[in-house]
Amino acid sequence: MTKYDVIVIGGGAAGLSGATALARSRRSVLVVDDGTPRNAPAEGVHNFLTRDGVPPGELYALxxxxxxxxxxxxxxxxxxxxxxxxxxxTVELADGTAYQGRRLLVTTGLADVLPDVPGLADRWGKDVLHCPYCHGWEVRDQAIGVLATSAMALHQVQLFRQLSDDVTLFLHTAPELTDDQWEELAARGISVVQGKVEQVEVENGKLTGVRLEGGKVIPRQALAIQTTMRARADFLADLGLETVVRETNGIVIGTVVPVDARGATDVPGVFAAGNVTDPMAQVMSSAAAGLMTGAGINFDLITEETRLAVAARSS
Structure with missing residues (x-):
C-alpha cells in the first residue's frame, strides 16, 4: 500500500488549494474526491477573483x-x-480500496438540506437560491421571494432588497414578527405574506410563482431560502471525531467539524478546512482556508521530522 504524507479527502476549492500548497512543498499528496461538490447545480462561481462566472466543474478541473x-x-x-x-x-473507500497517510486534510464540504416544499429541489442552484453574494447579481431587479423558516430570513430579505425593489417575505414557518421588525420591513418597502407555502410554481423550466395553502399564487421569478447545512463527515466517527452544532444569533444553521485557527481538529494529525468547518465560507474563502491549512500541515510534518532527526542524531 502506497503511503502518502497527506491524504486530502475532498476535491473542491479547499482541498485542491491545500493539496497544491503541499505538493509545492514537495509533499506526497493524494486527493480523494467523489465528484459531488456542493455548488454542482450552480451555473457559475462568483466573487472568485479572475474566475468570476466560471462553471464549478471547470474551476475544479483546472x-x-x-x-x-x-x-x-x-x-x-x-x-x-x-x-x-x-x-x-488508513482511509478506506466505498470500493474497498485503502490508502495510508501520515496526515489527513478533510475538505468534504457540506450538504444543504432544503425546506420541505415541493418544487424547491428541482430549481435549487438556478432560481431557488440561498446566498445573495453568490447569486444575487444574477437575479437583480427581478421579483424575488424569501421563504422564511426562521428569524434568519429577516437578515436574508434585507440583503436581497439591496438587489431589487420587488421583494416579498413569505413568513411560512418563521416565528411571529415583532413590531420593530414589521416597521423595518415596511420602511424598506418589503412586502410580507403570511401563511404557509404549499409549493413553487414552474413553467417552461423557470420559477414563476409561490403557491400558498389555499391555492393563491404570488408571482415570483426567484426564491431565496435558508437551508440546514450539514457537514459531510460521518466517516470520521471511527476516529472519535464528531460534528458539532453551529448557531448564528441563537439559530441553528447546521453542523461543522470544529477546528482551531490552524485548521487542526481535536484528533492529532487530522485537519479540516472549507465548508466542512465553516458553512458560510464562499469558494474563494474556502480556497484560502485550504491554502493556510495545507501550509500548517507541512509545518506540522517538519516539526515531527526535525524531532525524529534530532533523536536519530543523538542515538
Whole structure:
C-alpha cells in the first residue's frame, strides 16, 4: 500500500488549494474526491477573483491539473472509513480500496438540506437560491421571494432588497414578527405574506410563482431560502471525531467539524478546512482556508521530522 504524507479527502476549492500548497512543498499528496461538490447545480462561481462566472466543474478541473502538475495524485471515490494506524491513518473507500497517510486534510464540504416544499429541489442552484453574494447579481431587479423558516430570513430579505425593489417575505414557518421588525420591513418597502407555502410554481423550466395553502399564487421569478447545512463527515466517527452544532444569533444553521485557527481538529494529525468547518465560507474563502491549512500541515510534518532527526542524531 502506497503511503502518502497527506491524504486530502475532498476535491473542491479547499482541498485542491491545500493539496497544491503541499505538493509545492514537495509533499506526497493524494486527493480523494467523489465528484459531488456542493455548488454542482450552480451555473457559475462568483466573487472568485479572475474566475468570476466560471462553471464549478471547470474551476475544479483546472485545480486538479495544477495539483497533478506538482506531482500530486487524484483518485475518484468516496471515503467511508478513516482509522488510525502505526504510521498515521488508513482511509478506506466505498470500493474497498485503502490508502495510508501520515496526515489527513478533510475538505468534504457540506450538504444543504432544503425546506420541505415541493418544487424547491428541482430549481435549487438556478432560481431557488440561498446566498445573495453568490447569486444575487444574477437575479437583480427581478421579483424575488424569501421563504422564511426562521428569524434568519429577516437578515436574508434585507440583503436581497439591496438587489431589487420587488421583494416579498413569505413568513411560512418563521416565528411571529415583532413590531420593530414589521416597521423595518415596511420602511424598506418589503412586502410580507403570511401563511404557509404549499409549493413553487414552474413553467417552461423557470420559477414563476409561490403557491400558498389555499391555492393563491404570488408571482415570483426567484426564491431565496435558508437551508440546514450539514457537514459531510460521518466517516470520521471511527476516529472519535464528531460534528458539532453551529448557531448564528441563537439559530441553528447546521453542523461543522470544529477546528482551531490552524485548521487542526481535536484528533492529532487530522485537519479540516472549507465548508466542512465553516458553512458560510464562499469558494474563494474556502480556497484560502485550504491554502493556510495545507501550509500548517507541512509545518506540522517538519516539526515531527526535525524531532525524529534530532533523536536519530543523538542515538
Amino acid at each position: 485545480g486538479r491539473q495544477e495539483v497533478a502538475g506538482y506531482g500530486g495524485e487524484i483518485v475518484k471515490g468516496t471515503v467511508t472509513t478513516a482509522l488510525r494506524d502505526s504510521g498515521g491513518f
